[in-house]
Amino acid sequence: MTKYFYLIIVSLFFLGGFFFYQNAKFNDGKLHLVVCDVGQGDAIFIRTPNGSDILVDGGPDDSVLSCLSNHMPFWDRTIELMVLSHPHADHLTGLISVLNRYKVMHYVTENVENATSSFKRLQAALAVQHLTAKYTTSGERIDFTDKTDLLTVWPTKDWMETLKLQDSKNLDTEGSSLDVNGFCLIQLLSFGNFKALLTGDAGQIVEDKVAAGVGKVDVLKVPHHGSATGMSDYFLSEINPRLAIISVGANNKYGHPAKSALNLLSSHNIKYLRTDQDGEVEIVTDGKTTRLVN
Amino acid sequence: MFYSQKTQYHDGQSLSFKTTLLSDPKFTGNYQDLSVNLPTGELVFVQTMGYPEYEYGQRISLIGKLKVRLLNDKSTILSMSFPKIEHVKNSENYWLAVINSVRQKIINQFQSVLPKDSSALLLGIVFGIKEDFSNNFLQDLKTVGVMHVIAASGMNVTMVSGFFFYIFALFLKRQWAIVLSLMGIIFYDFLAGFQASIIRASIMAGLAFSSQILGRQRDGIYVLFLTAFIMLFLWPQFLTDIGFQLSFASTLGIMIIPQLFKKWENAFSGDLLTTVSAQAATLPILLGSFGTYSVWSVVVNALVLWTVPVLMILGGFAAILAFVFSPLSKFLLYLCLPFLIYFQVVADFFANLKGSINIQNLPWQLTVAYYLLLVSVLVFVFQKSHD
Numbered sequence: 001m002t003k004y005f006y007l008i009i010v011s012l013f014f015l016g017g018f019f020f021y022q023n024a025k026f027n028d029g030k031l032h033l034v035v036c037d038v039g040q041g042d043a044i045f046i047r048t049p050n051g052s053d054i055l056v057d058g059g060p061d062d063s064v065l066s067c068l069s070n071h072m073p074f075w076d077r078t079i080e081l082m083v084l085s086h087p088h089a090d091h092l093t094g095l096i097s098v099l100n101r102y103k104v105m106h107y108v109t110e111n112v113e114n115a116t117s118s119f120k121r122l123q124a125a126l127a128v129q130h131l132t133a134k135y136t137t138s139g140e141r142i143d144f145t146d147k148t149d150l151l152t153v154w155p156t157k158d159w160m161e162t163l164k165l166q167d168s169k170n171l172d173t174e175g176s177s178l179d180v181n182g183f184c185l186i187q188l189l190s191f192g193n194f195k196a197l198l199t200g201d202a203g204q205i206v207e208d209k210v211a212a213g214v215g216k217v218d219v220l221k222v223p224h225h226g227s228a229t230g231m232s233d234y235f236l237s238e239i240n241p242r243l244a245i246i247s248v249g250a251n252n253k254y255g256h257p258a259k260s261a262l263n264l265l266s267s268h269n270i271k272y273l274r275t276d277q278d279g280e281v282e283i284v285t286d287g288k289t290t291r292l293v294n
Numbered sequence: 295m296f297y298s299q300k301t302q303y304h305d306g307q308s309l310s311f312k313t314t315l316l317s318d319p320k321f322t323g324n325y326q327d328l329s330v331n332l333p334t335g336e337l338v339f340v341q342t343m344g345y346p347e348y349e350y351g352q353r354i355s356l357i358g359k360l361k362v363r364l365l366n367d368k369s370t371i372l373s374m375s376f377p378k379i380e381h382v383k384n385s386e387n388y389w390l391a392v393i394n395s396v397r398q399k400i401i402n403q404f405q406s407v408l409p410k411d412s413s414a415l416l417l418g419i420v421f422g423i424k425e426d427f428s429n430n431f432l433q434d435l436k437t438v439g440v441m442h443v444i445a446a447s448g449m450n451v452t453m454v455s456g457f458f459f460y461i462f463a464l465f466l467k468r469q470w471a472i473v474l475s476l477m478g479i480i481f482y483d484f485l486a487g488f489q490a491s492i493i494r495a496s497i498m499a500g501l502a503f504s505s506q507i508l509g510r511q512r513d514g515i516y517v518l519f520l521t522a523f524i525m526l527f528l529w530p531q532f533l534t535d536i537g538f539q540l541s542f543a544s545t546l547g548i549m550i551i552p553q554l555f556k557k558w559e560n561a562f563s564g565d566l567l568t569t570v571s572a573q574a575a576t577l578p579i580l581l582g583s584f585g586t587y588s589v590w591s592v593v594v595n596a597l598v599l600w601t602v603p604v605l606m607i608l609g610g611f612a613a614i615l616a617f618v619f620s621p622l623s624k625f626l627l628y629l630c631l632p633f634l635i636y637f638q639v640v641a642d643f644f645a646n647l648k649g650s651i652n653i654q655n656l657p658w659q660l661t662v663a664y665y666l667l668l669v670s671v672l673v674f675v676f677q678k679s680h681d
């Protein structure tokens with residue numbers, strides 16, 4: 001009995017140690033942007049300077065959970081904002097696991113539905129937490145009151161309305177400009193001078209439309225896992241990122257990232273990291289200087 | 295009879311059967327994987343669409359074509375892709391529904407407080423629930439030879455029955471306390487989902503308790519053989535079940551070998567001696583079935599086993615308190631965290647070291663030779679110590 005008593009004392013001691021360590025590490029008044037290593041899919045975690053947690057997409061399975069527990073203090077089980085860029089399984093499935101384990105305060109997505117089974121499971125998981133989707137279109141800004149904000153740059157209201165009139169069943173055929181990727185949310189994260197463009201699976205046509213408005217950024221989450229149709233020469237010249245991050249699974253069946261996309265990045269002298277080779281990528285910034293943790 | 299039962303299934307066979315789900319489905323992308331039991335007890339892996347979601351305890355009917363796959367170790371697995379599944383009813387009966395909601399509540403509590411791998415490990419240690427593990431972590435545990443920790447085993451059943459007995463004996467007559475403890479064990483078996491090792495341990499605990507009611511002295515080895523006999527009589531297919539072989543051999547090893555080395559026993563050597571005994575008794579089975587054996591296995595076990603009882607106690611109380619007073623349950627789960635992280639760090643560190651032996655094919659002659667050698671060594675030590 002006394003043995004267990006001592007073990008609990010030791011445990012309390014270490015728990016206290018964890019608390020101070022994690023508090024110093026995660027509540028450091030800086031913005032942390034993490035492109036999680038979730039295989040073939042997207043999951044991007046952001047912790048703002050005052051400790052709000054944002055998750056943009058959840059990846060194809062529950063591996064996003066490890067990413068969250070590695071970048072949030074153990075006592076913090078609340079995600080302030082969850083975003084789904086578009087309803088494809090490689091972006092949304094992990095969100096279901098997150099909803100099962102974390103309290104989610106707000107859920108933002110685009111107004112596109114989908115008949116897949118993972119989408120239905122997501123709806124069910126949202127209903128359990130009494131969350132309703134807030135649909136966003138370009139120009140809308142979410143302000144975190146700590147100089148962090150998340151601006152929706154795509155889709156525009158007009159684009160949504162025109163294309164919504166088309167047969168919605170054809171939306172989910174990949175490759176057509178009408179496919180869900182064409183509707184995909186593009187968001188610009190800013191904190192001080194730091195800017196990161198989160199592109200989901202958006203395609204080249206759409207990218208080119210928003211490039212000029214976005215301007216120069218520090219970090220680009222490369223669209224559509226580095227597919228051949230994600231970026232144009234013009235797009236990269238306009239946004240000219242210092243670092244590009246490709247969220248991609250090793251040996252995926254789509255051949256992502258495409259050679260042409262990698263060549264395009266190299267021709268612009270843009271340094272890039274790939275989650276299949278480099279693992280997760282974490283960027284820490286105080287709004288002036290930015291540091292890559294890898 | 296037993297072999298005719300085994301060959302009954304062939305590749306491409308159309309099957310239609312009803313079953314009760316005794317494990318939680320696993321979700322990947324748009325799909326969910328179920329493991330279900332055929333009426334004859336064999337396990338079938340079923341892949342189906344992710345929606346509707348099925349859950350533990352549901353009664354479903356399946357119609358589909360069976361696939362038989364031969365694995366490297368010459369064992370076969372049965373699978374079914376996208377069979378027609380109909381949901382018959384929510385739960386087999388009222389009790390299963392109650393058990394399911396209890397189980398789900400405990401899983402939710404653990405998952406909503408602890409990080410993913412930590413909650414998986416604790417659910418594994420306390421209840422033998424394995425559905426929650428990530429493949430990497432499970433592979434690490436296999437590599438370093440501590441899978442037995444997350445299989446609900448004799449240790450769990452002993453602790454559960456001991457716990458119930460202690461509580462009931464406070465205010466009931468001894469016989470009644472024993473009967474209620476037995477019911478507690480059955481309830482725990484449901485929570486853990488039925489597994490060979492846990493049925494073995496439960497039958498054994500049941501026999502041990504029953505012999506106490508009848509007033510007879512319990513004799514571990516006698517009870518172990520009786521358990522094995524009863525189980526093989528009821529389910530002859532367990533003879534080739536690796537879990538059954540492992541739990542029988544390791545229990546026998548743990549009962550016999552440490553007795554012979556009593557002289558050297560002290561507080562530290564306890565865990566080590568137990569580990570070495572279990573390993574010595576099961577080595578050929580491990581090599582033959584998993585094809586790999588980590589030379590670090592003994593070291594890892596010696597380093598982590600001391601955390602298991604304390605995690606069982608803290609986790610067990612946290613599970614009960616989840617229904618009574620959630621904040622205290624949460625606090626106990628936090629107390630588990632340092633031990634869980636320590637366990638994970640050790641397992642991870644040794645899993646990444648080189649030092650596993652790979653064996654493609656283990657001839658049965660070698661297995662026999664090994665056991666003869668082991669028995670001779672033990673007999674030798676026994677005689678020496680009695681000289």
